[in-house]
Amino acid sequence: MxxxxxxxxxxxxxxxxxxxxxxxxxxxxxxxxxxxxxxxxxxxxxxxxxxxxxxxxxxxxxxxxxxxxxxxxxxxxxxxxxxxxxxxxxxxxxxxxxxxxxxxxxxxxxxxxxxxxxxxxxxxxxxxxxxxxxxxxxxxxxxxxFAVDPAVAVDALDEWMELGSLPQMLDIFPHRRDLLGPDRTLHLHATDVPAELGAEWLVDLTGDTLAWRRAHEKATVAVRGPVTELLLMVYRRRPVDTAVVEVLGDATLLDRWLAAVAFG
The missing domain is CATH 1.20.120.450 (dinb family like domain)
Structure with a gap:
C-alpha cells in the first residue's frame, strides 16, 4: 500500500x-x-x-x-x-x-x-x-x-519503519548494529484493520543493515494486536506488558529491538 x-x-x-x-x-x-x-x-x-x-x-x-x-x-x-x-x-x-x-x-x-x-x-x-x-x-x-483511523496508523508505522531502516542510522546510532544476527526477525500483525491495508510488517535483522517489508511470514517473535496498540508499542508510548497485544516467540528480541530503535 x-x-x-x-x-x-x-x-x-x-x-x-x-x-x-x-x-x-x-x-x-x-x-x-x-x-x-x-x-x-x-x-x-x-x-x-x-x-x-x-x-x-x-x-x-x-x-x-x-x-x-x-x-x-x-x-x-x-x-x-x-x-x-x-x-x-x-x-x-x-x-x-x-x-x-x-x-x-x-x-x-x-x-x-x-x-x-x-x-x-x-x-x-x-x-x-x-x-x-x-x-x-x-x-x-x-x-x-485515543483512537486512530487505521490508514493513518498504518502509514505512521510505515514511516517509523522507513526512517529506522535508513542506512545512515547505523552510523548515527552504532549500537543498533548489535541487533543484527542470524534468526533475528520480528513480525507485527494488526488484527483489526481491513485486509486491503496489508497491515503486517516483517523486520529482518539477519543482514548487514536493518530491513523491513510488508509481509505475512513466520519470525523469531510475532506481535499480534489492534493497529493502535502496535503503534503505541513501537513508539514506546505503551509498554509491551500493558499493551493489548499477543507476543509469540522470543520476547527478549522484541524488547531489545524496541529499546534500540526508539525515536519520536
Missing amino acids: AALSFDRHRAEIVAQSDRLRTHLDGADLTTPVASCPGWNVGQLARHLGGGQRWAAEVVRTRAGQPPSDNHFRDLSPYAREEPAVVGPWLVESAAALADALGEAGPDVATWTPMPVPAAGAFWARRFAHETLLHRADAALALGVD
Whole structure:
C-alpha cells in the first residue's frame, strides 16, 4: 500500500491538532506526561505547536539549514498553561504549517535532517505523525480515549519503519548494529484493520543493515494486536506488558529491538 497523499498528510496535521485541542478543553494542563518525562500537558502542546511553526518557517523560507529550535525545546516558561490560550494557538500553528506546505508543494527544495527526494512531502508526513503521537501523549496523560483511523496508523508505522531502516542510522546510532544476527526477525500483525491495508510488517535483522517489508511470514517473535496498540508499542508510548497485544516467540528480541530503535 502506498503512503497517504501529501494533501492527506497536510490535513492530518490540522485534524490531529484540533483533536488534541479537544483533549485540552477543561483539562488540568499541569498533569505530567509520563511518555515525555519532565513535561506537563501544557508544555507538550507548546512543544508541538512550536515545532509546527518551526517547520513552517523551514518550508516557507526554503531554509538551507535549520533555524534555532530553542523556543520549543526549553519549555520552562510554559509550566502553567490555560486551555483557552494554548488550544487555539496550537490549531493556528498547525494551520500555518499546512498552509506553508500547500503553497510550497511536495517537491520544494529546503533543508531536511536527512536526504530525501521531496522535502515538502517529508515535512508533511513527519509532522502528521509527530502531531498524532503527541496527541497520544496527551490523551494517555489525561486518561481520555485515543483512537486512530487505521490508514493513518498504518502509514505512521510505515514511516517509523522507513526512517529506522535508513542506512545512515547505523552510523548515527552504532549500537543498533548489535541487533543484527542470524534468526533475528520480528513480525507485527494488526488484527483489526481491513485486509486491503496489508497491515503486517516483517523486520529482518539477519543482514548487514536493518530491513523491513510488508509481509505475512513466520519470525523469531510475532506481535499480534489492534493497529493502535502496535503503534503505541513501537513508539514506546505503551509498554509491551500493558499493551493489548499477543507476543509469540522470543520476547527478549522484541524488547531489545524496541529499546534500540526508539525515536519520536
